[in-house]
Amino acid sequence: xxxxxxxxxxxxxxxxxxxxxxxxxxxxxxxxxxxxxxxxxxxxxxxxxxxxxxxxxxxxxxxxxxxxxxxxxxxxxxxxxxxxxxxxxxxxxxxx
Numbered sequence: 001x002x003x004x005x006x007x008x009x010x011x012x013x014x015x016x017x018x019x020x021x022x023x024x025x026x027x028x029x030x031x032x033x034x035x036x037x038x039x040x041x042x043x044x045x046x047x048x049x050x051x052x053x054x055x056x057x058x059x060x061x062x063x064x065x066x067x068x069x070x071x072x073x074x075x076x077x078x079x080x081x082x083x084x085x086x087x088x089x090x091x092x093x094x095x096x
Contacts, residue, residue, distance in 0.1 A: 004032045005029065006025055006029055009025050009028050009029045009032060010025060013028075074087055
């Protein structure tokens with residue numbers, strides 16, 4: 001495990017474009033040390049007798065059939081639209 005120090009926290013903050021005060025750097029250094037110590041404890045737990053699992057229960061996704069449904073009252077539906085055009089919701093352009 002790498003030693004966590006002020007320089008490492010400053011480097012991480014720079015990568016994240018964060019401007020941290022000295023007090024924040026000290027706090028985050030201590031927090032990161034605690035997190036890595038906990039991760040180290042978890043990594044060292046003996047799991048030889050633990051069966052693999054993908055979840056704690058037997059629930060699963062239930063998918064509904066994809067069906068087209070006509071909405072009879074278009075005006076009622078469109079009254080919720082902040083903007084509309086030719087009977088459709090108008091949204092801001094998201095792709096250049």
